[in-house]
Amino acid sequence: MSTDRPIVLFDLFGVIARHQRPGAMDAMAALSGGAPTDAYDAAYWACRQPYDAGLFSASQYWTAVLDQLSLPAHPEIIEKLRLADIDSWSRVDDRMVAYVRSLRDVAEVALLSNIPVDHADAFLAAQPWLRHLDHVAFSGKIHAAKPDTAAFHHCIAALHADPADFLFVDDRDENVRAARSLGMNGHVFIGRDELAAALDTWLPAR
Structure with a gap:
């Protein structure tokens, strides 16, 4: 109709x-526990599609990103990354x-x-x-x-x-x-x- x-x-x-705030990737890479920005950027986007599509929760997404970087997925780190990410697209x-x-x-x-x-x-x-x-x-x-x-x-x-x-x-x-x-x-x-x-x-x- x-x-x-x-x-x-x-x-x-x-x-x-x-688009995402300039410098956001550098800041989030530092929050992640010291991952190099290029490695963090690659992990961030490699895991993004299921998060965008509602197939991953925020916790699942950030755990996947940190796992790909071989970094611990502590809840406080996940929350800092989640809030920084939201702000970077605001x-x-x-x-x-x-x-x-x-x-x-x-x-x-x-x-x-x-x-x-x-x-x-x-x-x-x-x-x-x-x-x-x-x-x-x-x-x-x-x-x-x-x-x-x-x-x-x-x-x-x-x-x-x-x-x-x-x-x-x-x-x-x-x-x-x-x-x-x-x-x-x-x-x-x-x-x-x-x-x-x-x-x-x-x-x-x-």
Whole structure:
């Protein structure tokens, strides 16, 4: 079933929110017990997908990271790493937030983000404007992380829409390709001005 209004489906990090805070990996590597930053970075990302998809709890994720580094997974170290990680992803682009909110005058606006459950809860608490969007889908809560097409199917079903009703906006090309494979329109985000031009073209054509 198609909606009466177009839907702009946004990624979060790299579009509305900032990428990870500079220096965060160095700081977390030190908190881990002295792992070299490059080794810590590799372990952090190697274990991330099941955490993003809600298949690992925070404790399971950090234990896996520390095990890969052959470091002890003491609960106090895990908690320090967890809080430092959440903080490192906490920044938003205020101009993009205002722009996204303004689009609700002309379209439904939704969010699809790869983010673990505890990060999602912290982000929602710090950014209450998210609750006013038409739908918010966090990978850890829906148990599917982009580019898994199940994440996009969730949004299609939740908004009672057809894929063609969507313009999906993400800064990662592989995620936009996955959305397009289902029949969604897609835009690789490089900046607000380019996005505004793409929306000006897409919206009147519907």
